[in-house]
Amino acid sequence: MYKSILVPIDGSTQSHKALTLATNLLDPEQGMLYILSVQEAPLAKDALGRSAGVPATNAEALVQESGQALIKQACQAAKVESERVKHIVRAGQPATGILAEANQLGVDAIVMGSRGNSNIKSLVIGSVSHRVLHVATCAVVIVR
Template structure:
């Protein structure tokens, strides 16, 4: 089995990301690796043409960090060393940027399963990460029936 020292789990607030978190934590436990749980928080007003300056620790990041901490606490056992990392940005670009900055060995994430015109218009975060990441990307397939976490 491959051994990793740094594993990143790209996390969205949906049930599918919980499955990715479980897999990433199992890999981290097996390798005695540090698990970086990354959530990219978008600025609430996505239609802004000119971005407004904001605090060093914006409200939406604090809210996302608190929500993610609760999910992690209810999902991961204490025998895995982890770091919660919440950043404001654009998921496809900032997941890759974080992977470079942290020097991770593998990224674990879920695809959202978009097809056709929706995928063409919105693009594919997973596809971009696979193309641009400095390390292997382990992708779990989207399962539409998975409930969102608390």
């Protein structure tokens, strides 16, 4: 049993399975579950801003809204209801955000899906889960 688990959520079937597994791996008495959504900030709508890679003026609000919706959907699907669950939404690159949050929280484990909702295809596991698996300093459980 783990006392603290970070579960990255991206809306994929694998991330929902990871959340369900994490609830089973969590210490029922003392465990804390952190559910994280990390999303890249949407780009500005004008051509100059988009080509320069400038985030939209309301990017943080859009990321928060979208991230909270993904977390809520995943919690409902996995029937996760507890006072020892914290929802976290961050803007940024998914792998970097997951690793940073895991380090900041000092979690015992990261439980995540093998492949997310990305256009990037990998033969075995997704690029985000691959990077997290090789860089994280805590236990990492990859769910297929």
